[in-house]
Amino acid sequence: MDWYRLNKEEIFALLETGDGGLSTHDSKAKLVTYGLNELREEKKQTIADLLFSQFKDLMILILLSAAIISGIIGELTDSIVIIVIVLLNAVVGFLQEYRAEKAMQALKQLGVTTARILRDGISTWIPATELVPGDVIILEAGNAVPADVRIIESISLKVDEAALTGESNAVDKVVKTLASDDLPVGDRINMAFKGTFVTYGRGTAIVIATGMRTEIGQIAKLLQEEETSTPLQERMASFGKKLSVLVLLLCVLFFVAGWLRGENLIKMLMTSISLAVAAIPEALPAVITISLALAAKRMIRLNSLIRKLPAVETLGSVTYICTDKTGTLTKNKMHVEELYFQGERYERNGLFSFAQTTAxxxxxxxxxxxxxxxxxxxGNFKGDSTEIALFELAIEQKVETADWPRIAEIAFDSERKLMTTFHLHNDQIISFTKGAPDILLQRCVEIDVQSTQEQVNLMAGNGLRVLGFAWKHWDKMPEHPxxxxxxxxxxxxxxxGIIDPPRDEVAGAVSQCKIAGIMPVMITGDHPLTAKTIASRIGILAGDQDLVITGQELAAMDIDSFLGQVERIKVYARVSPEQKLNIVKI
Structure with a gap:
């Protein structure tokens, strides 16, 4: 349902709730209907499942057969040796995968939160797993959004949705209904989603989806598919089949040759079986498992957790790397890159002369x-990522606030897109206003709006988020700002000009991938211009032949058109999670 198109009253009617939230009785009934607000695994492996999975490989089954036959024909030493090797292989594989599974469960537990809600009209805290559609929750800066919600009150509310959409900047949330059809998740600005974080302001919202019905739950459901075999597993299965056929043929030939020569049939049968057992490379599975386990251990030292041992080998077969942008290629931390001041542009590392002037x-x-x-x-910074970027710049330039106390403010509002603060300095009242340049410029005097707007467009064209600043002197403090x-x-x-910059090591890593014959591709939910800027800086986009397409353009393509261009497409921007998965599959 397009919840973003409905107003508060319509949502209240559909979910049978109100401004005071659900009653305790209704919430319990809905909890039975909808279940706990948590992501479920379709097939959760038990310890026994994990242990028995170590014996499913064809080579292991062949070795177990060889051990049984060896025991039957009296070769107890060979039988014991093979069984010990098989058990050693199983133990090593089981321990690695069990530890990885425990680590994954521990990471999931970090996501368990509490939520502040209105229940029976009274504000209370409950475990987020007990939320149900119709609950009215209160969101404040620092909160994790515990479910998919429709915003019904926003006091300068901003939400960091980078984990879900790839959007680097915190998103301003509004209350008004949105009229457009089929809006992507990143453009539903009157909603907030499970797994995202409130960075600024406060608000009230109605829970509209929980658990696997949330946007992140839909992603989890898409990923819960049958596991495919890795190249190593496929080669080992093929090798096992070929070895079985070859050994069987040799044994038959050996038996027939002995029979034609008049040898004792029982003796020839036992000799053929012994030959079959001897031909099985019983140490091969153990050697492979131990090698993979050692490689997985090295990966852990590099902060990479390997859940399934064969995945280690798969990394060596990679030809394409499909990577997200925010937090993977970039620092997931906004950074002031340049300033425009009095007709001049200043890079971040060239601000010394600029900082010496009064203006x-x-x-x-x-x-x-x-x-x-x-x-x-x-020493840690807290707040909106853009605010932190400006704060860090000022600290870097040794700006002090002791003699600039704030005495009043007009809070940021997503409608007017401005924020104003009033300060007392040397017995004078000074106000600072910052916000969207297109709006701020219209409120300034003695300025060439057209030429300044050209600078705004130039900076935005380089993928920067642009903020404008202005000031005003007051004879006295306004009573009611x-x-x-x-x-x-x-x-x-x-x-x-602010941007989430690339990580220092990324350009080198991209270059090494290309030298190794691996093609890096960026897939992000962020805006095309931002994605293109970052991709160009780190070398993913290397020329005019490389393409950038959006999720909307991708949806309009048929499969043949897409396959005809896929090798030239290096950046996918503003794509949905479902599209990301489909791109990887293709």
Whole structure:
């Protein structure tokens, strides 16, 4: 259902709830109907399943058959040796996969949270697993969103959706209904989704989906398919079949040759069986398993957890690497890359002369003072990623706030896209306003709007998120700060270009992959321009022949058209999780 198209009253009616949330009785009834709000595994392996899976390989079955036959014909030593090797192989494989499974379960437990809800009209905390559709929850900065929800109240609410959509910037959430059809997840700005995080503001929302019915639950369901065999497993199965046929033929030939020569039939039968047992390379599975286990151990030291041992070998057969952008290729941390000030553009590492001017200091002070990021006692920054980026820039330039106390503010609003703070400095009242340049420029005086807007477009064309800054002097502190009056007649300060930059090591890794014959491909839910900028910087896009397509363009393609271009497509942007999985499969 397109919940983003419905208003609050329509949702309340559909989910049989209200402003005070569900009653305890109704919530218990719905919990029985919908189940716990958790991601379920379709086929969860028990310890016994994990142990017995070590004996499913064809080579292992051949070895067990050889051990039984050896015991029957009296070769107890050979039988014991083969059984010991098979058990050793099983133990090594079981221990590696069991530890990996336990580590995965421990990681999943980190996601268990509590939620603040309205139950019987009273605010209370409950385990997030007990949420049901119709619950009214309260979201605040720092909260994990515990289910898919429709926002019904937003006080400057921003949500980090990078884990779900690949969007680098926190998304401003609104209450109004959206009229468009088939909106991708990243554009449903009046909803929030399980697994994302509130970075700023607060709000109230109605739970509309829980557990496997959430967007992240749908992704989990897509991934719960039958496992395919790795190249090593396929080769070992093929080798086992060929070896079985060859040994059987040799034994038959040996038996027939002895029979034609008049040898004793019982003697020839026992000799043929002994030959079959001797021809089986009983140490091969153990050698392969131990080698894979050692490789998996090395991977763990590099912070890579191998869940299934054969996957280690699969890495050596890779020809394409399909990678996400945010947090994988990039730092998942916004960074001020350049400033535009008084007609000049300044790179981050060239701000020394800029910071020495009076106007430059005022611009940096605006970055520091018009900010809601904080630094805790451990030195860690907390708040919206964009705010933190500006805060870090100001600290880097040794900007102080002690003599710029904040005395009032007009909070950020997603409708007007501005934030204003008032400060007392040297017995003067100074206000700083920051926000979307297209809106801010219209509120400034004595400025060439057209040329400044061209700079905004140029910076945005390079994949930067652009923020504008302005200031104003006041004779006295306004009694009731109001955006309609106190955010007009501003003096323009400058622009800041912000981006989630590539990791330092990524460009080298991409280059090494290409040299090794491996083609890296970026698949992200972020905007095409941002994706293209990052891909060009790290070398994934190397020329005009390399293509960037969006999820919408991909959906419009038939399979033949896609296959005809797939080797040239290096970046997929604004794609849904389902599309990501389909791309990898193809």
């Amino acid at each position: 430059g200091k005022l611009m940096l002070q605006a970055c520091m003072s018009n900010n809601d990021a904080v630094r805790d006692s451990m 109001d955006c309609e009056f106190h955010e007009t007649g501003l003096q323009f300060l400058g622009l800041a």
